[in-house]
Amino acid sequence: MQKSILILGACGQIGTELTMELRAKHGSETVIASDIREASENLMESGPFELLDATNYEAIEDVVMHYEIDEVYLMAAMLSATAEKFPMRAWNLNMNSLFNVLNLAKEKKISKIFWPSSIAVFGLNTPKENTPQHAIMEPSTVYGISKQSGERWCEYYFKKFDVDVRSVRYPGLISWKTMPGGGTTDYAVEIYHKALETGEYNCFLSEDTKLPMMYMDDAIRATIKLMESPSENLKIRSSYNLGSMSFTPAEVANSIQARMPNFKMAYEPDFRQQIADSWPSSIDDSAAKTDWGWEPRFDLNATTKEMLENLGKLP
Numbered sequence: 001m002q003k004s005i006l007i008l009g010a011c012g013q014i015g016t017e018l019t020m021e022l023r024a025k026h027g028s029e030t031v032i033a034s035d036i037r038e039a040s041e042n043l044m045e046s047g048p049f050e051l052l053d054a055t056n057y058e059a060i061e062d063v064v065m066h067y068e069i070d071e072v073y074l075m076a077a078m079l080s081a082t083a084e085k086f087p088m089r090a091w092n093l094n095m096n097s098l099f100n101v102l103n104l105a106k107e108k109k110i111s112k113i114f115w116p117s118s119i120a121v122f123g124l125n126t127p128k129e130n131t132p133q134h135a136i137m138e139p140s141t142v143y144g145i146s147k148q149s150g151e152r153w154c155e156y157y158f159k160k161f162d163v164d165v166r167s168v169r170y171p172g173l174i175s176w177k178t179m180p181g182g183g184t185t186d187y188a189v190e191i192y193h194k195a196l197e198t199g200e201y202n203c204f205l206s207e208d209t210k211l212p213m214m215y216m217d218d219a220i221r222a223t224i225k226l227m228e229s230p231s232e233n234l235k236i237r238s239s240y241n242l243g244s245m246s247f248t249p250a251e252v253a254n255s256i257q258a259r260m261p262n263f264k265m266a267y268e269p270d271f272r273q274q275i276a277d278s279w280p281s282s283i284d285d286s287a288a289k290t291d292w293g294w295e296p297r298f299d300l301n302a303t304t305k306e307m308l309e310n311l312g313k314l315p
């Protein structure tokens with residue numbers, strides 16, 4: 001019997017697209033979507049779905065046993081902006097969910113894990129441009145602290161218990177199928193929605209805040225490519241830097257204006273500015289390129305084209 005895949009947090013921005021892609025690749029019945037809330041009709045109807053709290057070890061174990069799960073993608077997390085408002089809830093969700101899957105692998109109940117880290121592991125003392133794989137980290141947000149701790153635990157479980165855990169440090173992700181929730185890079189999705197709905201956007205980051213970003217198709221491709229890579233090629237078991245493009249809010253506005261000349265942008269930075277200021281502007285992902293052949297495909301203008309065309313077709 002073909003072993004199954006479990007996705008925890010399948011309703012989120014990454015989880016929905018990852019679920020659909022894995023179902024297209026491996027067949028719907030072998031990819032079990034789960035989340036603490038019900039998913040969209042599309043996702044619920046396309047294959048098995050379980051209501052599941054990623055912090056509940058026994059509940060995850062039951063699903064793992066029932067479906068003979070082999071691989072787990074842990075996509076449930078509280079992102080940077082929301083985590084600043086609910087620090088303990090963020091810590092509990094981000095860390096306990098990770099321990100649950102690491103311990104299931106340690107007990108040999110599953111054999112492979114994907115867990116996402118983030119550019120948020122870096123901080124004010126990290127080199128901002130072309131941030132190296134190995135650099136001073138010192139994250140200054142609750143989310144970043146949880147991701148850095150998570151990376152240490154992943155590497156520890158790999159070395160100590162031979163747990164096959166794989167991870168990338170996602171930059172800000174841009175997608176049109178599902179909205180992001182509670183991140184600092186969310187402006188780069190909202191801007192396209194507002195451009196089409198009202199023709200203007202009030203950005204919560206300043207015009208010159210340059211951050212690493214990625215179109216969702218690249219992020220999903222990277223995730224699956226890393227999971228399919230031979231274990232012996234993977235030299236990094238904390239988390240790989242993952243790069244694609246970097247831009248400022250003013251540059252996204254320009255790329256939208258090239259297609260929608262009347263689009264207007266205003267700037268009103270809020271508490272998220274401080275978070276963004278502590279993160280890298282661009283990423284050196286040469287280790288991912290060397291170890292598992294990572295190559296991004298989408299630049300800013302290609303992303304803008306995809307976003308405006310696809311969102312424009314939605315009812």
Ligand code: AKB
Binds near residue numbers: 080173182183186
């Ligand atoms: C966030 O903004 O919190 C996330 C991230 C960069 O990890 N998108």
